[in-house]
Amino acid sequence: MYLAALIACGISGILILVRIILGKTTFDRILAINSLGTIIVLGIALHGFYSGRPEFLDIAIVYALINFIGTIAVLKLFSTGSLGDIQK
Amino acid sequence: MELVKDIITGVFFFIGSMSIIIGACGLIKLPDVFSRIHAAGMIDTGGTAFFLLGMIVQSGWSLITVKLVLIGVFIFFTSPVTSHVTANLAREKKLTPVGKKIGKVL
Amino acid sequence: MISSAMGIWNYCIVFILMMIGLFLVIGRKNFLKKIVGLTIFQTSVFLLYITFGKITGATPPILNEALDTVYSNPLPHVLILTAIVVGVATTALGLSLVLRINSEYGSIEEDDISAQDLVEYHDEIETSKEFNTKFIK
Amino acid sequence: MISELLINAFLVTVMLAIAIALLKTRTVIFTVILTSAYSLVAALMFITLDAVDVAFTEASVGAGISTILFLAAMAYLPKKEEENFSNQFLPALSCIILGAILIWCSYDLPEIGLISSPIHQHIVPDYILGSRNDIGIPNIVTSVLASYRGYDTFGETIVVFTAGVAVLVLLQNNKKNPKNTKSKINKIDKKVG
Numbered sequence: 001m002y003l004a005a006l007i008a009c010g011i012s013g014i015l016i017l018v019r020i021i022l023g024k025t026t027f028d029r030i031l032a033i034n035s036l037g038t039i040i041v042l043g044i045a046l047h048g049f050y051s052g053r054p055e056f057l058d059i060a061i062v063y064a065l066i067n068f069i070g071t072i073a074v075l076k077l078f079s080t081g082s083l084g085d086i087q088k
Numbered sequence: 089m090e091l092v093k094d095i096i097t098g099v100f101f102f103i104g105s106m107s108i109i110i111g112a113c114g115l116i117k118l119p120d121v122f123s124r125i126h127a128a129g130m131i132d133t134g135g136t137a138f139f140l141l142g143m144i145v146q147s148g149w150s151l152i153t154v155k156l157v158l159i160g161v162f163i164f165f166t167s168p169v170t171s172h173v174t175a176n177l178a179r180e181k182k183l184t185p186v187g188k189k190i191g192k193v194l
Numbered sequence: 195m196i197s198s199a200m201g202i203w204n205y206c207i208v209f210i211l212m213m214i215g216l217f218l219v220i221g222r223k224n225f226l227k228k229i230v231g232l233t234i235f236q237t238s239v240f241l242l243y244i245t246f247g248k249i250t251g252a253t254p255p256i257l258n259e260a261l262d263t264v265y266s267n268p269l270p271h272v273l274i275l276t277a278i279v280v281g282v283a284t285t286a287l288g289l290s291l292v293l294r295i296n297s298e299y300g301s302i303e304e305d306d307i308s309a310q311d312l313v314e315y316h317d318e319i320e321t322s323k324e325f326n327t328k329f330i331k
Numbered sequence: 332m333i334s335e336l337l338i339n340a341f342l343v344t345v346m347l348a349i350a351i352a353l354l355k356t357r358t359v360i361f362t363v364i365l366t367s368a369y370s371l372v373a374a375l376m377f378i379t380l381d382a383v384d385v386a387f388t389e390a391s392v393g394a395g396i397s398t399i400l401f402l403a404a405m406a407y408l409p410k411k412e413e414e415n416f417s418n419q420f421l422p423a424l425s426c427i428i429l430g431a432i433l434i435w436c437s438y439d440l441p442e443i444g445l446i447s448s449p450i451h452q453h454i455v456p457d458y459i460l461g462s463r464n465d466i467g468i469p470n471i472v473t474s475v476l477a478s479y480r481g482y483d484t485f486g487e488t489i490v491v492f493t494a495g496v497a498v499l500v501l502l503q504n505n506k507k508n509p510k511n512t513k514s515k516i517n518k519i520d521k522k523v524g
Contacts, residue, residue, distance in 0.1 A: 008105030012112035057155040082406035200336040213430035221422035250444030255471040266381040283494035
């Protein structure tokens with residue numbers, strides 16, 4: 001059961017990776033990277049249950065946080081031109 | 089009792105797997121950014137919700153359930169924010185949707 | 195048989211990743227790409243180390259209640275934990291060097307920078323020649 | 332048992348695909364995004380290889396802080412990489428030869444996951460027993476990192492501090508002499524003509 005779910009995650013991960021590599025605009029890639037992060041969060045949780053020690057879900061929480069922060073940082077750089085306060 | 093739990097988890101996992109695969113196919117197949125956001129939203133809502141529900145049914149009342157609920161709540165709040173910011177920026181950068189010509193609506 | 199094939203496959207891909215990182219470092223002229231290649235090289239070395247420490251059927255090295263559990267090898271994990279943190283310090287130092295080079299030369303391409311250095315060197319030689327001729331006369 | 336190895340092989344192949352895409356791209360922001368994805372998949376691979384703490388660190392440092400450092404540096408750098416295919420043959424040839432030698436040597440390495448390979452024999456059983464009996468911390472990695480190998484961690488702290496000081500010194504000098512290339516070229520032009 002867990003293995004089937006993991007295989008589904010793998011298939012959709014491959015499809016999303018195709019979109020990341022082929023994507024035309026930057027927004028496509030950012031969207032696909034965000035979806036890949038979500039898939040990886042699910043994969044970590046499922047792998048914990050599959051291997052019999054589901055105590056390591058903290059890593060999945062950190063992943064969700066890092067994924068959100070990375071996406072927002074890329075989008076901010078894309079909209080304002082810098083991450084910090086100095087702008088030429 | 090275990091059998092009932094397993095069956096419920098299997099049904100949830102099936103629905104979740106279908107929604108993430110359909111979402112990933114949509115990310116490839118749909119024509120432009122504004123329609124691909126729907127597919128990404130399908131992964132973020134349908135996939136995570138059903139997978140996490142299935143795992144909650146398996147784990148019962150424990151600390152693991154709390155962590156799973158935390159993941160669910162976090163993705164539930166951050167996914168719409170990301171989609172909104174992406175769509176907003178794509179509109180600011182003058183990307184126009186494929187298909188019908190948009191008139192004075194936007 | 196398939197397990198041995200999988201073992202060799204893992205090592206092969208890790209070595210190919212390492213070579214891709216090395217090619218990005220020595221083959222590309224852009225400095226940012228060189229730093230990205232350094233990151234890829236580092237991550238592949240980490241993967242190689244962690245692969246050595248894996249035992250099939252074992253659990254992560256966090257102690258259980260049961261006494262007969264088989265744990266994976268924790269020693270590579272410790273080494274790599276140190277290496278990751280040092281790696282991000284290296285990345286930050288390299289990026290600040292690239293920023294400094296960009297503010298000095300206005301470009302981060304290797305050919306461009308060496309051409310500017312050549313022009314400056316030529317110019318210095320010319321001025322020293324003028325100086326020498328004036329001074330001798 | 333075989334499924335673990337299959338999952339590992341799948342993930343490492345995904346990483347190879349990302350690295351090949353990195354070889355082909357010329358846009359800087361796409362490079363940064365792909366590096367972030369590479370670190371994410373690498374951290375998932377660390378989890379499947381039982382290295383939980385390493386995955387934690389790689390996710391927060393490799394995928395989080397590195398990406399943000401790259402983005403913060405990218406704001407001041409040119410957005411496109413110049414294409415020049417001039418001098419690529421010799422590096423590619425040397426990389427291929429070195430990779431072939433490494434893969435040829437890898438046939439002598441022990442198989443993945445064997446409990447009888449020499450790395451698992453010598454000192455690690457002592458660490459595991461000592462962490463349970465002497466130190467009393469359930470996480471073996473923490474007890475090795477802070478107690479058995481404490482001086483290594485101290486040296487790592489010194490290295491990180493030195494790097495931070497070096498970054499500060501390099502970036503502080505940034506605004507004092509804004510010598511631009513164009514002004515330099517103009518000066519050269521004035522001298523010449």
